[in-house]
Amino acid sequence: VTEFLENGYEGASVDSISKRAGLSKGGFYHHFKNKDEVLLAANYRYIEPINKLINDAKLNLNSADALKKFINDYLSYWSRHPRELQFTFLSISKMIPDKNMWDEITAYSKKMTSFYESLFIKGIMSGRFIKHDPKKRAVSLFSALQGITPFLLMNENFETEKAAQNLISIFVDEILK
Known part of the structure; x- marks a missing residue:
């Protein structure tokens, strides 16, 4: 790395x-086989904690609380691990121009959006959330979280907790019944 x-x-x-x-x-x-495999193996290792956050959130019976905790924990994790975050950006910059590696990016995107969507659906089904399009909201949340992470590296005054609260307000609180 x-x-x-x-x-x-x-x-x-x-x-x-x-x-x-x-x-x-x-x-x-x-x-x-080559250094691409090293890059991918290291990247997998660095996202293992994110997988743990997903698994922990799935254990929460309340989808609103699960989403809030995940958003907080996700941003907090990356803010405390700038080296790992920088490495994931390096990995992505290598994957984007290489069509052979797009499946890796697509699989990660699908995994994350499916996770968010499942929590939004669970919230609707339990009567906790108002009716909305969970797929669109999941894709938007994924995009927002991915879009905000570079600022954790590039802005030393970035307020991670405030950013998490803003995302929670937009993606969770606005759909609470």
């Missing part, structure tokens, strides 16, 4: 990655 962050994707070589990891070149190729 450090190799990618210090030298960019193009500047990171299999040799330099292997050296930093304490592997021979053969050892590297035993585990990975």
Whole structure:
């Protein structure tokens, strides 16, 4: 990861990655086909805590509380882990021009929007939320959360808690009965 962050994707070589990891070149190729696989493996590792946040939210019987907690925890996690966030941006910048990697981005997007949509549907079904289009709201929430994360890195005065409260107000409080 450090190799990618210090030298960019193009500047990171299999040799330099292997050296930093304490592997021979053969050892590297035993585990990975190429540096794209290293990038993806590290990215998966960095989003594991997000998967835990999703699983924790799913345990909450109240979908409004689950969404509020997830939004707070999601932004809080990334604000406390700038190195990991920077690495995910590097990964995405590599994935976007490579059509072979679009499935990874699509799978993540679908996973997140399906999670949000399931909570919105649960809220409607329980009578907690007013009737609305849960798919549109899920896509909008996904877009808002993805759009706000760069500011966690680029603005040292960014108020994470205030941003979370604003998103909660728009995406949760406005649809409460």
